[in-house]
Amino acid sequence: MSTDLPAGSYLLDVREDDEWAAGHAPEAVHIPVGALAERAAEIPQDREVFVICRSGARSAYATQALAGAGWKTVNVADGMTGWAVAGRPMISETGSEPYVA
Incomplete structure (x- = not known):
């Protein structure tokens, strides 16, 4: 998946x-992968959820877990x-120039 998301996408x-x-x-909406299970109710189920992390590994895990639960x-x-x-x-949340950590 490229970084071209449809307008109005839900980006997790x-x-x-x-x-x-x-x-x-x-x-984007921030829910760390370790908190997904307890915060899943915050994620809409009525549209596609685009999941992102730094490189794609954690988001691949989260994507599979959410898809398995019906998203x-x-x-x-x-x-x-x-x-x-x-x-x-x-x-950024720090006020400094944003970067990928």
């Missing part, structure tokens, strides 16, 4: 807190690394 970022703080897509999911296989390389928008 499953990276850790420090990675999220360093830089993330402005419209329609798509792994953003090139992750935030590909997102940054593609020049897509990013923001």
Whole structure:
């Protein structure tokens, strides 16, 4: 999956807190992969969920787990690394220049 997401997509970022703080897509929702089970009710089931991490490995795991529980999911296989390389928008939680940690 490339980093070209349909407009209005639900983008789920499953990276850790420090990675999220360093830089993330402005419209992304942050739920670390380790918290997915307890926070699954926050994820909409009425549309596709695009799952992203740094490189695609954790998001592949999360995509499979969510799909197995009934969600329609798509792994953003090139992750935030590909997102940054593609020049897509990013923001940080720290106030400094966003980057992929």
